[in-house]
Amino acid sequence: MQNQNNFALIMAGGIGTRLWPVSRKHFPKQFHDVLGVGETLLQLSYNRLLDVCPEENIYIISNEDYYGLIKEQLPAMTDDQILLEPQLRNTAPCVAYAVHKIAQKNPEANLIVSPADHLILKQDNFKSVAIQAFEEASKKDVLITFGINPTRPDTGYGYIEYDQAHGESGVYKVAAFKEKPDLTTAKEFLEAGNYVWNSGIFVWSVSSIIKSFEKYLPEVNQLFSQGSQVYYTEGEKAYIQRTYEACINISIDYGILEKADNVYVIPADFGWTDLGTWKSIDSQHEKDKHGNSLQGTVLTYDTKESFIKVPKDQIAVVQGLENYIVIYDGNALMVCQKDQEQMVKKFLGDIKEKGHNEFV
Amino acid sequence: MQNQNNFALIMAGGIGTRLWPVSRKHFPKQFHDVLGVGETLLQLSYNRLLDVCPEENIYIISNEDYYGLIKEQLPAMTDDQILLEPQLRNTAPCVAYAVHKIAQKNPEANLIVSPADHLILKQDNFKSVAIQAFEEASKKDVLITFGINPTRPDTGYGYIEYDQAHGESGVYKVAAFKEKPDLTTAKEFLEAGNYVWNSGIFVWSVSSIIKSFEKYLPEVNQLFSQGSQVYYTEGEKAYIQRTYEACINISIDYGILEKADNVYVIPADFGWTDLGTWKSIDSQHEKDKHGNSLQGTVLTYDTKESFIKVPKDQIAVVQGLENYIVIYDGNALMVCQKDQEQMVKKFLGDIKEKGHNEFV
Numbered sequence: 001m002q003n004q005n006n007f008a009l010i011m012a013g014g015i016g017t018r019l020w021p022v023s024r025k026h027f028p029k030q031f032h033d034v035l036g037v038g039e040t041l042l043q044l045s046y047n048r049l050l051d052v053c054p055e056e057n058i059y060i061i062s063n064e065d066y067y068g069l070i071k072e073q074l075p076a077m078t079d080d081q082i083l084l085e086p087q088l089r090n091t092a093p094c095v096a097y098a099v100h101k102i103a104q105k106n107p108e109a110n111l112i113v114s115p116a117d118h119l120i121l122k123q124d125n126f127k128s129v130a131i132q133a134f135e136e137a138s139k140k141d142v143l144i145t146f147g148i149n150p151t152r153p154d155t156g157y158g159y160i161e162y163d164q165a166h167g168e169s170g171v172y173k174v175a176a177f178k179e180k181p182d183l184t185t186a187k188e189f190l191e192a193g194n195y196v197w198n199s200g201i202f203v204w205s206v207s208s209i210i211k212s213f214e215k216y217l218p219e220v221n222q223l224f225s226q227g228s229q230v231y232y233t234e235g236e237k238a239y240i241q242r243t244y245e246a247c248i249n250i251s252i253d254y255g256i257l258e259k260a261d262n263v264y265v266i267p268a269d270f271g272w273t274d275l276g277t278w279k280s281i282d283s284q285h286e287k288d289k290h291g292n293s294l295q296g297t298v299l300t301y302d303t304k305e306s307f308i309k310v311p312k313d314q315i316a317v318v319q320g321l322e323n324y325i326v327i328y329d330g331n332a333l334m335v336c337q338k339d340q341e342q343m344v345k346k347f348l349g350d351i352k353e354k355g356h357n358e359f360v
Numbered sequence: 361m362q363n364q365n366n367f368a369l370i371m372a373g374g375i376g377t378r379l380w381p382v383s384r385k386h387f388p389k390q391f392h393d394v395l396g397v398g399e400t401l402l403q404l405s406y407n408r409l410l411d412v413c414p415e416e417n418i419y420i421i422s423n424e425d426y427y428g429l430i431k432e433q434l435p436a437m438t439d440d441q442i443l444l445e446p447q448l449r450n451t452a453p454c455v456a457y458a459v460h461k462i463a464q465k466n467p468e469a470n471l472i473v474s475p476a477d478h479l480i481l482k483q484d485n486f487k488s489v490a491i492q493a494f495e496e497a498s499k500k501d502v503l504i505t506f507g508i509n510p511t512r513p514d515t516g517y518g519y520i521e522y523d524q525a526h527g528e529s530g531v532y533k534v535a536a537f538k539e540k541p542d543l544t545t546a547k548e549f550l551e552a553g554n555y556v557w558n559s560g561i562f563v564w565s566v567s568s569i570i571k572s573f574e575k576y577l578p579e580v581n582q583l584f585s586q587g588s589q590v591y592y593t594e595g596e597k598a599y600i601q602r603t604y605e606a607c608i609n610i611s612i613d614y615g616i617l618e619k620a621d622n623v624y625v626i627p628a629d630f631g632w633t634d635l636g637t638w639k640s641i642d643s644q645h646e647k648d649k650h651g652n653s654l655q656g657t658v659l660t661y662d663t664k665e666s667f668i669k670v671p672k673d674q675i676a677v678v679q680g681l682e683n684y685i686v687i688y689d690g691n692a693l694m695v696c697q698k699d700q701e702q703m704v705k706k707f708l709g710d711i712k713e714k715g716h717n718e719f720v
Contacts, residue, residue: 021677297719299710301703310693315719317381317707320697324680328693333670335695337680343661347677350659359657359675 006053006134007109007206009098010045012062012070012116013085018277018344021332022309025360030116031069034275035284036295041275042073042116048123052112052130059083059102060116061094080232086244091252093244096213096224101231103206110137111209113202113252119284121271129268133203136171136264143212143257144203145174147196147265148272153186156276158198158253161189162265174263177253196267200274202252208262216256223247278325278341282307307338332359366413366494367469367566369458370405372422372430372476373445378637378704381692382669385720390476391429394635395644396655401635402433402476408483412472412490419443419462420476421454440592446604451612453604456573456584461591463566470497471569473562473612479644481631489628493563496531496624503572503617504563505534507556507625508632513546516636518558518613521549522625534623537613556627560634562612568622576616583607638685638701642667667698692719 016029023029030041039047042060049058060070060077064084070077083098095113102109112130120126133144147160158180162172177198181189189195213221223243230239257263273280285293285307292300296310301319308326310316318326323338336343351359376389383389390401399407402420409418420430420437424444430437443458455473462469472490480486493504507520518540522532537558541549549555573581583603590599617623633640645653645667652660656670661679668686670676678686683698696703711719 021675297716299707299714301707302700314691314693315711315716316693316695317711318693318695319700319703319707320684321695326693326695328688331674333674333676333678333686333688333693335676335678335681335686340662340679343679347659347661347679351675351677354659356657356675 002052002054003110003134004054004057005106005108005110005138007057007102007106007111008049008053008059009095009102009111009113010042010049010058010060010116011091011094011113012042012045012060012066013088013094014115014117016117016276017348018341019275019281020344020348021327021334021359022329024330026065027069028066028117029275031066031073034281035119040073041119042070044119045114045116046074048120048126049112049114051123051127052134056081057109059098061085061098062116063088084237084240086241089244089247089249092217092220092250092255093224093247095209095252096217096220097227097240097243099206099209099213100224100227103210104228104231107207108138109206110134111204111206113204115200115274117275118199118201119271119273119275122269125268125270129266129270130203132169132171133266137203137205137208141208141211141262142204143208143260143263144171145257145263145265146199146201146203147267148199149267149269150190150195150197153183153190154197155180155183155186156280157274159186159189159195160198160265161192161195162267164194167264171264171266174257174265177258196265197272198253199272202257209256212256212260212262216259217250220247220250220255278307278327278344279338282325282338305338362412362414363470363494364414364417365466365468365470365498367417367462367466367471368409368413368419369455369462369471369473370402370409370418370420370476371451371454371473372402372405372420372426373448373454374475374477376477376636377708378701379635379641380704380708381687381694381719382689384690386425387429388426388477389635391426391433394641395479400433401479402430404479405474405476406434408480408486409472409474411483411487412494416441417469419458421445421458422476423448444597444600446601449604449607449609452577452580452610452615453584453607455569455612456577456580457587457600457603459566459569459573460584460587463570464588464591467567468498469566470494471564471566475560475634477635478559478561479631479633479635482629485628485630489626489630490563492529492531493626497563497565497568501568501571501622502564503568503620503623504531505617505623505625506559506561506563507627508559509627509629510550510555510557513543513550514557515540515543515546516640517634519546519549519555520558520625521552521555522627524554527624530628531624531626534617534625537618556625557632558613559632562617569616572616572620572622576619577610580607580610580615638667638687638704639698642685642698665698 012030016023019029061083159178161175163175166173291305293307297315298308299317304322306324310328325336376383379389421443519538521535523535526533642653651665653667657675658668659677664682666684670688687694
């Protein structure tokens with residue numbers, strides 16, 4: 001039987017703009033079966049967490065627009081487990097809301113916080129790291145982050161530097177959080193050996209994280225602690241509406257983790273990728289002999305190293321492309337060079353500017 | 361009032377494979393508004409012919425599969441005017457069927473035969489050439505073809521060589537029909553000055569063409585002349601079914617025009633193009649400042665000299681292409697270099713071979 005104090009919070013409020021045109025404002029990537037494995041990223045996240053905490057202790061926080069999608073994809077979840085944000089306020093308010101609500105149910109709770117849109121291939125490794133982290137968090141006043149041992153000098157991830165001299169059983173004190181580096185810096189990080197990718201997965205007791213909120217983000221903390229009268233009641237929705245309007249927009253990393261002195265990291269390897277870009281999704285796919293990743297019915301001619309994706313009932317015939325991304329979905333087609341895929345954000349901005357909101 | 365002896369035959373049986381994925385077996389190009397002008401190619405053809413003969417004298421011949429499309433697009437046409445072929449047998453049987461059926465209604469008929477899927481921009485010029493041709497055909501035992509004065513050494517068209525010494529009022533005796541030439545030959549044709557493109561539009565009296573059938577394709581002629589008992593009756597369909605099965609597959613050009621010695625051409629300029637390929641359609645479109653033809657909502661980045669087409673309610677975002685054709689329609693996407701567009705036939709062959717008939 002699983003530890004009744006173990007809780008999970010799935011953060012599923014992102015829009016996943018970099019995965020346009022599959023990820024849309026009304027249907028973001030976490031609700032898609034991005035990899036074509038038969039489960040959406042949200043369902044994969046949920047099922048992964050069922051391994052480390054009881055079903056009724058799994059909470060999800062997302063934008064209120066996605067309530068229907070959540071109910072459809074996770075029908076076992078009750079409305080009490082689904083926290084709805086009226087607007088985007090980054091991760092600190094989101095965590096504050098969830099920990100105060102969970103603390104009211106169980107002040108002894110230990111909480112794992114995980115984004116919905118990441119991929120973890122080695123479930124066993126994840127499970128053992130999570131269990132170890134829950135144990136640490138239940139015994140000590142620590143904030144634990146999951147670090148991924150880097151396999152390449154990736155410039156798309158944030159890094160965590162840890163102190164190799166201060167650690168035991170694979171849990172190390174964090175020395176610093178590092179923004180996405182340039183390639184030279186990323187190579188230095190890789191060489192140094194004590195840098196890991198920041199997975200955005202955290203474990204802490206609700207008491208420890210509330211203590212940190214009190215210290216580093218007292219106003220945010222106050223806004224959500226005042227809600228203890230209304231959580232799990234009909235008044236919750238209106239209260240959250242007002243609270244989010246009043247609340248600042250700030251990330252948990254910047255607001256707390258970079259400032260606190262009790263932050264630890266468990267460097268791990270559980271086959272993690274954030275699936276944040278088409279390139280990262282491409283890297284998860286099997287390639288044909290020309291290095292192409294093909295999803296849907298795709299015929300290629302004189303085409304190499306390309307990622308081509310159409311829905312199941314559609315066909316793509318592609319001739320003469322090398323290192324391209326070609327994606328059709330719903331009502332939109334994107335053709336883009338792989339090394340220009342950061343332009344997706346610009347594409348979306350331009351589409352909005354031209355008033356074509358039906359394509360966003 | 362129009363001459364009651366003037367008849368027209370629209371040939372609309374082709375599949376237009378080179379315009380895949382817009383042109384499909386169940387919905388070929390002549391039934392599409394390929395240029396986005398508000399009328400399909402068939403409707404444009406029909407309306408053009410209304411200028412030169414009475415409405416009730418316009419006939420159409422097409423595959424029986426397209427009966428529904430014809431009725432929908434040309435609701436004024438009666439079933440007697442719609443000739444349905446049970447199978448593809450090229451243009452000679454198609455003309456034989458129509459002239460025998462029309463001759464039964466009016467043995468004095470003069471007939472203009474025109475493909476449904478060509479574009480003519482200068483309707484006035486077309487009209488005066490057609491009227492002149494009708495007059496010639498009604499007075500003399502001649503087979504008249506419409507030649508297009510070539511504006512470039514096009515290798516995609518057949519040519520007609522004419523005898524400049526034998527002609528009056530712009531009607532010249534044909535010296536020879538020439539298959540699609542290579543570029544060197546095409547340049548020689550252009551320089552010579554007495555070569556025109558074969559538009560596939562013909563004018564003749566039914567008596568003259570029947571005489572030619574008797575001489576050059578007597579078996580084909582016999583098959584269709586025997587039908588005079590059943591045309592315009594319930595027996596026509598079954599009769600045509602049997603007749604087409606027995607009939608050879610041969611073009612009117614090869615079977616008659618290349619052999620007959622009473623073939624004339626009227627060199628003309630009426631803004632004609634056969635719209636047979638994406639490149640030819642591209643050439644009809646206005647270009648943006650980067651030389652792109654864009655149909656539908658299309659955003660381009662670092663993209664030049666490309667033809668990009670999506671349906672009205674869809675968007676395409678294309679980055680980093682030069683000299684490409686990008687077309688999405690229905691359930692199929694095609695990306696192809698412009699100078700490789702002849703591969704469309706191979707694409708279709710491969711799609712069929714793989715059993716994906718839903719995309720053909």
